[in-house]
Amino acid sequence: MNYSLFQKPSRYINNEINSIHKHGEVNVALAFPDVYEIGMSHLGLKILYKIINELPYASAQRAFHPWLDMENEMKNKGILLSSLETQTLLKNFDIVGFSLQYELSYTSVLNMLSLSGIPLKTSERIDGDWPLIIAGGPCTVNPAPMSAFIDAFLIGDGEEAVVEILDAYRKWKKQGDGKKKTILKLLSEIQGIYVPSVHNSLSSEYLVKRRFIESLDSAPYPDSPIVPYMGIVHDRVNIEVSRGCTMGCRFCQAGIIYRPLRERSPENILRIAENSLKNTGYDELSFTSLSAGDYSSLIPLLRGVNQCFHGRNISLSLPSLRVGAVNKEVLKEIKTVRKTGFTIAPEAGTARLRSVINKNFSEEDYDRSLKLLFKEGWQNIKLYFMIGLPTETDEDIAAIPEMAMKALKTAKEHTGRFVNINIGISPFVPKPHTPFQWYGQNNISEIKRKMNYLREFFMRKKFKFKSHDMNMSLLEAVFARGDEKLSFLIEKAWSLGCRLDGWGESFDFEKWRQAMDETGIDASAYAERTFEKEERLPWDFIDTGIKKQILYKEYENALKESITPDCMISCYACGLNCKKIKQKDNEMETSDFIKTPPVDANAPTQYLRIEFSKTGVLRYLSHFEITTALLRAMRRAGIYLEYSKGFHPFPKMSFGPALSVGISGMREYFDMEISSASGIDYTISRINDFLPEGLKIKNAILITAKEQSLSSFISRYEYEIKCSDSSVVNNKSLSGVENIEIVDNNTVRIILADKEDKKVKASEIFSELFSVPSRELDITRLAMYGKNASDNSWVTPVERCLTCPAKS
Numbered sequence: 001m002n003y004s005l006f007q008k009p010s011r012y013i014n015n016e017i018n019s020i021h022k023h024g025e026v027n028v029a030l031a032f033p034d035v036y037e038i039g040m041s042h043l044g045l046k047i048l049y050k051i052i053n054e055l056p057y058a059s060a061q062r063a064f065h066p067w068l069d070m071e072n073e074m075k076n077k078g079i080l081l082s083s084l085e086t087q088t089l090l091k092n093f094d095i096v097g098f099s100l101q102y103e104l105s106y107t108s109v110l111n112m113l114s115l116s117g118i119p120l121k122t123s124e125r126i127d128g129d130w131p132l133i134i135a136g137g138p139c140t141v142n143p144a145p146m147s148a149f150i151d152a153f154l155i156g157d158g159e160e161a162v163v164e165i166l167d168a169y170r171k172w173k174k175q176g177d178g179k180k181k182t183i184l185k186l187l188s189e190i191q192g193i194y195v196p197s198v199h200n201s202l203s204s205e206y207l208v209k210r211r212f213i214e215s216l217d218s219a220p221y222p223d224s225p226i227v228p229y230m231g232i233v234h235d236r237v238n239i240e241v242s243r244g245c246t247m248g249c250r251f252c253q254a255g256i257i258y259r260p261l262r263e264r265s266p267e268n269i270l271r272i273a274e275n276s277l278k279n280t281g282y283d284e285l286s287f288t289s290l291s292a293g294d295y296s297s298l299i300p301l302l303r304g305v306n307q308c309f310h311g312r313n314i315s316l317s318l319p320s321l322r323v324g325a326v327n328k329e330v331l332k333e334i335k336t337v338r339k340t341g342f343t344i345a346p347e348a349g350t351a352r353l354r355s356v357i358n359k360n361f362s363e364e365d366y367d368r369s370l371k372l373l374f375k376e377g378w379q380n381i382k383l384y385f386m387i388g389l390p391t392e393t394d395e396d397i398a399a400i401p402e403m404a405m406k407a408l409k410t411a412k413e414h415t416g417r418f419v420n421i422n423i424g425i426s427p428f429v430p431k432p433h434t435p436f437q438w439y440g441q442n443n444i445s446e447i448k449r450k451m452n453y454l455r456e457f458f459m460r461k462k463f464k465f466k467s468h469d470m471n472m473s474l475l476e477a478v479f480a481r482g483d484e485k486l487s488f489l490i491e492k493a494w495s496l497g498c499r500l501d502g503w504g505e506s507f508d509f510e511k512w513r514q515a516m517d518e519t520g521i522d523a524s525a526y527a528e529r530t531f532e533k534e535e536r537l538p539w540d541f542i543d544t545g546i547k548k549q550i551l552y553k554e555y556e557n558a559l560k561e562s563i564t565p566d567c568m569i570s571c572y573a574c575g576l577n578c579k580k581i582k583q584k585d586n587e588m589e590t591s592d593f594i595k596t597p598p599v600d601a602n603a604p605t606q607y608l609r610i611e612f613s614k615t616g617v618l619r620y621l622s623h624f625e626i627t628t629a630l631l632r633a634m635r636r637a638g639i640y641l642e643y644s645k646g647f648h649p650f651p652k653m654s655f656g657p658a659l660s661v662g663i664s665g666m667r668e669y670f671d672m673e674i675s676s677a678s679g680i681d682y683t684i685s686r687i688n689d690f691l692p693e694g695l696k697i698k699n700a701i702l703i704t705a706k707e708q709s710l711s712s713f714i715s716r717y718e719y720e721i722k723c724s725d726s727s728v729v730n731n732k733s734l735s736g737v738e739n740i741e742i743v744d745n746n747t748v749r750i751i752l753a754d755k756e757d758k759k760v761k762a763s764e765i766f767s768e769l770f771s772v773p774s775r776e777l778d779i780t781r782l783a784m785y786g787k788n789a790s791d792n793s794w795v796t797p798v799e800r801c802l803t804c805p806a807k808s
Contacts, residue, residue: 004662004775006069009620010230011036014084017227017632017692018279020049021085024059026166026173028052029083029093029131031063033100033108034502039064040226041234043288044099044137048162050222058166061085063096065108065499066115068506074115081115090116094169096131098150100139103479104472104501106146106490109135111499113149120491122151122197126180132169140194141210141257142432142539145479147196148487151180152187155194155542156211156257157243159219164190194542207543210257216243216264223275227282227632229618229625236284236317237276239269241301245290246568246578247322250358250558251347251389253431254290256551257544260578261568266301270308277314281632281690285309286317293318293325302333313643313651320345320384323361326369331376342373345384348392349399355561356391358554370407374414381421383407387450388428388442390558397450400425401457408463422464425454427473431480432539433546435554440528441477444470471509472502477527483538489521547575603675605642607707608683610672611699611798614665618694623658629695630670636690639683642673656710656784656797657717660763664780669710669797671703703801713786715754716794717762722747722778723770734768736760749782 003009030048032039039045045062052060061083066074074081082089090096096118098109110120113133119125125133135146136154143153154161165187172183181197188198192211199206213219221240228235244261245254273285285305289295305316316334320343346366348354354361373381385400404423411419427447430436442450447470458465479486493515500506516523531537533552540548550572557564564572571578614626621629631651634641641651652673659665676683684697691697716738723746735758739751750769752760766774785794 002662002776003617003620006073007067008037008230009661010228010622010625011064011067012070012084013229013617013620015617015692015694016229017281017636018224019085019226020053020060022053022059023086024055025057026059026095026170027088027093028058028060028095028097028166029063029088029090030060031090031096031098031109031112032065033098033105033112034065034102034500035067036064036228037230037232039099040228040232042099042101043238043240044158046222046225047220048097048158049226051159051162051220052166054220055163055166057170061088061093063090063112065112068500071111071115071499080117081112091118091131093131094173095165096133098133098135098137100135100137100146102502103139103476104507105139106479107494107498108500109146110149110491110494114494121148123148125151126197130180132180132183134165138254138257139480141253141542141544142480142482143194143196143542144484144538145482145486145490147200147484148491151184151195151197153194153196154211155192155208156544157213158211159213161190161192161211165193199541207541209543210545212258212260212545213262216240216262217268221264221272223272224279225276227280229621229629231624231628234286235282236286237273237280237282238286238288239272239276240264240289241269241287241292241295241298242289245294246566247291247294247360248358248554248564248567249347250356250435250554251386251428251431252290253434256433256546258290259544259546259574260576263296266297266304269301270304273305274308277309278636281635283313283631283635284315284317286319288319291322291325293321293330299329299333302330306333306336312640313649319343323365323369326372328372328376331372331378335376335378341380341382342378343382343384344369346403347384347386348389348396349385349403350396352561353389353392353396355563356558357389358558358564360563360565366403367406367410370410371414374411374419377415379415379417379419381407381419382424383421384424384426386426386428387454388447390428390436390439391561392442397453400454401461404458404463405461420464422466423454423458424466424468425451426468427451427470429473429476429480432537433542433544433551435551435558437481437537437551438531438533438555440530441474443524443528444474447473469504469507471512472507474523474527475501475512478523481529481538482526485521486526488519489515489523492519545574545576550574603640603677606674606676607703607705608672608674608680609701609703609707609710609798609801610670610697611796612668612670612695612697614659614668614695616664616694618692619659619664620662622661623655626659626695627653627655629692633690633692633695634687637686639687640675642675654709654711656714657759659781660774662775662779666780667698667783667796668781669714669784671707671710673705699798701798701801707801710797713797713800714784715787716785717752717760718782718784719750719752719762719766720747720780720782721750721766721770723772734765736765737769740769 003012030045032045049060052058063081063083080089113120118130133151134154135150136158140153140155168186169183172186184195184198187193188195191209194208242261242263244258246261249255323344323346347359348357383404407421430439430441451467455465493512496511496515498511641653643649643651654671656669680700684700687697736752738753741749743749752762754760763774770777783796785796786800788795788800
């Protein structure tokens with residue numbers, strides 16, 4: 001397939017570093033109902049990929065929802081959805097496992113099933129050789145809306161449960177029973193598995209108990225994750241330092257369903273970090289959790305990381321921090337290499353409303369955090385708020401701009417310069433298994449009124465303002481709080497063309513309105529409904545371990561504007577038997593973790609000109625993606641580039657003229673500055689050992705620091721174009737075309753040259769010369785040249801330097 005015809009071809013080309021290609025007795029497709037860059041950022045997928053592929057009898061491959069252009073091509077040509085690794089059709093897998101991270105992915109699940117040729121409903125798959133369809137993820141704590149389409153739901157942590165699922169499937173497969181009902185019955189006996197066709201026939205009092213693992217340190221964790229070619233949402237090494245949260249924010253579903261708090265030891269985190277950086281070539285490390293600033297060993301860990309990776313330009317980042325967790329020591333360690341953006345989530349504008357949601361910080365805490373950030377040099381911060389929270393008044397809304405203005409004023413006082421302050425606003429969505437599950441969402445007109453007020457203010461004051469789509473938030477609330485009847489709405493909306501509903505480009509609320517009209521389902525009633533205390537909720541049969549009466553007591557505390565302390569300070573017997581986390585303030589001994597040799601400060605600086613090729617499927621990578629792939633390969637190989645100084649250090653590396661996506665290159669060039677005492681042959685061999693198939697270093701030569709840049713030297717280009725019939729070449733005299741040679745009926749060679757005042761544009765010339773767009777042609781750039789100053793001949797950039805004094 002010619003991937004040049006589609007947006008972001010690197011979504012589809014496979015062969016990423018650390019991807020695994022295998023088949024087993026039980027073959028699983030890990031299907032993420034969103035596009036590649038979203039799915040590849042999800043940590044859960046990476047964990048399951050590792051666990052399943054390490055089982056000798058099982059294999060895991062990945063599948064993602066195609067973007068709209070690729071989807072249209074598949075439908076037009078009857079191409080079925082297949083796995084990324086081996087292009088195996090999804091319908092031929094034993095198990096297809098969907099990750100339900102977001103309510104607006106539900107129609108994408110149906111669309112992926114349809115694109116795979118798999119019947120949508122469980123009842124339609126009970127007979128026949130169809131894969132078992134399983135779903136996991138946070139949305140499964142209310143599985144009701146999707147229960148018509150999913151055979152079995154995994155509720156809670158998957159590290160141990162997934163092995164039990166595969167063992168049960170393997171056992172069933174060996175027995176030769178062949179009946180889907182048998183395997184579903186076996187799965188229903190595993191703790192944490194909800195099987196609608198089995199459990200719904202039981203008493204209405206049945207409970208499905210959530211799974212959770214006791215220890216993160218004993219759980220498998222990927223330290224050789226797949227390295228995408230394209231930029232993904234979280235394009236860095238991500239290490240989960242803890243799971244669960246004890247702060248008790250009343251709107252936060254994750255804070256409930258991921259309890260109890262479990263921390264990964266700092267020693268284990270360092271080992272994972274070292275191995276992951278070595279195996280991926282990333283230069284950024286992020287510590288993720290629901291409340292990373294509250295990790296008990298955060299300061300020793302940050303110091304240990306900076307000590308281990310000193311001199312290797314590895315930057316650190318943390319996700320959004322609580323206002324109270326911002327302190328000078330944390331900021332000092334984070335900014336050691338470079339300052340990334342910083343997010344603070346006040347959530348609400350007034351102390352009263354923060355008491356309602358149990359967000360416990362004062363105005364003084366907020367002032368102190370801002371002053372610290374700006375004094376330490378941060379110039380990009382984001383403030384995140386919600387609107388439509390329980391008991392919210394117009395005074396609470398008006399206080400949000402006041403908090404933003406305070407941040408702006410503080411920035412001017414402490415920096416004296418312009419600072420980027422981004423404001424993010426989202427409508428509150430009541431979620432199951434939280435204290436606010438009984439509370440109905442604000443109606444859409446009320447949300448719109450509040451959002452318009454804030455948008456007008458922030459646009460007038462020239463803040464960068466981003467709001468979450470109000471209709472998306474409405475649907476999130478509908479499906480978060482819905483029951484089994486909503487399966488009709490989901491299927492109808494999908495049949496009308498709804499999918500990828502989390503993307504503004506494809507979200508069409510009018511289609512959802514039409515689906516509501518045709519099914520007679522009042523979506524707003526689901527979102528806005530307030531439940532009574534004793535009412536049975538659609539998700540009550542899922543036991544998260546937290547007592548329902550405790551959640552309701554917290555709801556009452558919210559209405560009283562009463563703060564509940566962090567449960568690490570005061571246990572309120574929620575139903576979980578939590579183990580208290582011991583605080584660690586001691587310094588760690590890091591010498592045991594430094595496996596990759598640090599940069600040798602005494603190594604000489606080498607200036608190298610590199611000649612490389614870009615072929616095969618990697619011709620579909622963009623110039624930026626090629627640059628990134630080469631940089632990461634060099635870091636994996638232990639080749640240390642010199643970096644610039646300043647606020648954002650960058651590697652000293654410069655490329656010749658970029659190739660368009662889809663064009664191969666046989667002799668491409670870049671210059672780089674490295675610290676190395678090794679010879680050129682070793683450097684070439686070492687880098688090639690870590691390059692993906694399709695990229696290869698072909699030659700290298702020492703140059704001087706004052707060598708003419710590639711971009712200013714190169715001015716002549718030789719191309720080979722393969723086409724169905726060379727007679728389609730139009731004999732036009734075009735500026736920039738130096739020579740056209742017809743090699744045979746299917747091959748044309750063309751030489752292009754820059755003019756003194758204008759760079760030649762190959763794509764425009766090829767579109768003029770051929771009767772089809774250039775992206776539909778098979779094009780290879782064979783060579784590039786510049787004028788040799790000594791005799792005015794055309795030479796390659798490497799030939800130009802053969803007599804360079806640095807060579808000797």
